[in-house]
Structure formats: C-alpha cells, structure tokens
Amino acid sequence: MRKIATGAALFAVLALLLPGLAAAQLREFRGKVDKINSQEVIIDNRQGDKLRFQPAEDVVVQGEKNSYERVKRGDWAVVSWKMMDEPRVAYKIVVLPDQEEGGENLD
Numbered sequence: 001m002r003k004i005a006t007g008a009a010l011f012a013v014l015a016l017l018l019p020g021l022a023a024a025q026l027r028e029f030r031g032k033v034d035k036i037n038s039q040e041v042i043i044d045n046r047q048g049d050k051l052r053f054q055p056a057e058d059v060v061v062q063g064e065k066n067s068y069e070r071v072k073r074g075d076w077a078v079v080s081w082k083m084m085d086e087p088r089v090a091y092k093i094v095v096l097p098d099q100e101e102g103g104e105n106l107d
C-alpha cells in the first residue's frame with residue numbers, strides 16, 4: 001500500500017512539473033527573414049544555417065512589428081521554438097531593429 005501512495009505522490013509532482021519542463025525546452029534562432037508567408041517563415045542566420053518554421057496559430061510577434069502579417073523578408077528576428085516539434089513551430093517572433101550586415105549589433 002505504501003508503494004502505491006509513493007507512486008501516486010510522485011505522479012502528482014511530475015504532473016505539476018511537466019508544463020514547466022516543456023516551456024524550458026524553448027530554443028531561439030536569430031537571423032534575417034529569408035522568406036515568409038502564411039504557412040512558413042525561413043530564417044537565415046548568415047552562418048550557413050537556414051531554418052524553416054510554421055507559425056503557431058497564436059504566434060506572438062513583438063519588437064519592431066506587432067503582427068505576423070507585418071513581418072517581411074529582410075527583417076531581423078529571433079524565433080522561439082521547441083526542439084521536440086517536427087516540423088518546427090514558431091511560437092514567438094521578436095523583430096529586431098535593422099542589423100549591420102558585416103557583424104552583429106550587440107545593443
């Protein structure tokens with residue numbers, strides 16, 4: 001009986017922790033918007049990596065733009081996504097001020 005109670009308690013604790021663990025898995029990818037439409041956004045980090053994301057139904061857009069429809073090719077952005085998603089899903093896009101092509105703006 002004690003093993004069942006211990007197992008139930010462990011299960012209850014895990015149920016409380018799992019949503020936090022899922023949020024902790026968010027990754028960020030920074031670069032220039034190479035392509036964007038209603039079904040995808042492709043970000044080029046200018047180091048040879050291009051990642052394709054599907055916008056989440058409720059994607060949050062912050063920074064220099066305030067809606068997904070206003071983000072355009074050439075904008076600099078940071079996309080937040082979860083490593084476990086396949087295909088990748090953009091949950092948040094922060095549009096940055098224009099960046100210098102030759103280097104990274106650390107402001």
